Amino acid sequence: MKHFYKPLVISLIITLIPGVVLPGCSRDDKDSNPDETLEGVWKIISYKIQPTVQQAAEGEVLKDTTILYPTDDGVQLYLRLNNGEYEKIIVSPTDTTFENGSYQISGSEIVISLDNTQSKYGFTISGSGITLINKLKAEDGEIGEKIISGVKVAEDPFFDKHYPYTNEDPQLSCSVSHNENVSIGLSDNPMPVLADVEIRGEKLFSTQNNNGFENRFYLEIKAGTSYSVQITNLESDYALSDYVEISASDALPLGKVLFVAEIEEGVSTLNFKVQPSSGCLYIRFFSYEENVSFSFIVEEALPDSV
Known part of the structure; x- marks a missing residue:
């Protein structure tokens, strides 16, 4: 499966779109426990919305959008998964913010609960890399695809929630x-x-x-x-x-x-x-x-x- 992104600078923070269901993708290591494979800290490298049609629901245009992390403003996004606890970490040059929720694994799908909203993503893991894919849909059918790519990194003292993440990633x-x-x-x-x-x-x-x-x-x-x-x-x-x-x-x-x-x-x-x-x-x-x-x-x- 090939996924795509463009090296462009666009000011957009990843949000998990509610109510979107996508098919699961098979993983290379089928014998591993998916909870153990997913657990850890994921450094997000890219986020992309790729439309399949130009016209989205209610006549709005779904734009081809790409973000590369870190952004030109020095913002870096991390996702932390640990024993059912989900945390989105947004690190900037001046501070670090945290959004907390929960998650459940079912086969090659992950359901994330955040701000009283549940979102389902299919995922593939290859080595230290992860790809999450959403099929974006409207009443008339599929309107696009959301693709998030990242790499697993070591957990370190930045999780004291006081300092930005500045350590070199082992991966x-x-x-x-x-x-x-x-x-x-x-x-x-x-x-x-x-x-x-x-x-x-x-x-x-x-x-x-x-x-x-x-x-x-x-x-x-x-x-x-x-x-x-x-x-x-x-x-x-x-x-x-x-x-x-x-x-x-x-x-x-x-x-x-x-x-x-x-x-x-x-x-x-x-x-x-x-x-x-x-x-x-x-x-x-x-x-x-x-x-x-x-x-x-x-x-x-x-x-x-x-």
């Missing part, structure tokens, strides 16, 4: 070498993404030295394992430059270059395989054009295709 250890003072998406502070999730980019960002435009991403992966990178829907103005450079490496700042190619006008897809020696994989798009759009997905390569 995102690659970020130790990143510079959080630089805008997210640039080479020194790449954007975190998950494997098996299709990423959509709408444009590139001006580099720190203003010599072009870029967008860089990183994933936590298995060291020494081969991965397939599939790029589609690549488009550019091609006014100032006749190519878009795509590269992959396995560490910052001067890690081994695993792949590099210049994609010329008329080519919109690219497939390649990489085998990082570290547990970090970086994907970078560069051009002298700002208006470059693309989609890509990173998946573990099948043994017979390596």
Whole structure:
């Protein structure tokens, strides 16, 4: 199952939409206890509303909306699940707020009770990643899909409910070498993404030295394992430059270059395989054009295709 999000900045906080029921999704580890698998702290990476039709209930337009966390304002969202107790934690640079409720697990569905409202979500868990999916419906049928993606992190003293969460996440250890003072998406502070999730980019960002435009991403992966990178829907103005450079490496700042190619006008897809020696994989798009759009997905390569 592929899920999507765009690296855009939109000021919207996740709300659990009441009264929406969605089909459950199967999990990789069918033998595990779902309560034990779900229990813990989940750091939310992205939130997306993806319409299937433009016209929602009562004539309102359901807009294609995406949030990446942390936001430009430094807001980060966490979900905490522990023995039936649900907690939504919103961390900002100045304070931390908590919303408390409860939850119940039934197969691959979770029912969350918050503010006297119950909401049902299907979920899939792959390694340290989680995806929650809602099928948004109106009287006339399905109008869209809500997709929430996150990673599990270690619980730490920020749960004393007095201080923002600032510790480095063990599941995102690659970020130790990143510079959080630089805008997210640039080479020194790449954007975190998950494997098996299709990423959509709408444009590139001006580099720190203003010599072009870029967008860089990183994933936590298995060291020494081969991965397939599939790029589609690549488009550019091609006014100032006749190519878009795509590269992959396995560490910052001067890690081994695993792949590099210049994609010329008329080519919109690219497939390649990489085998990082570290547990970090970086994907970078560069051009002298700002208006470059693309989609890509990173998946573990099948043994017979390596």
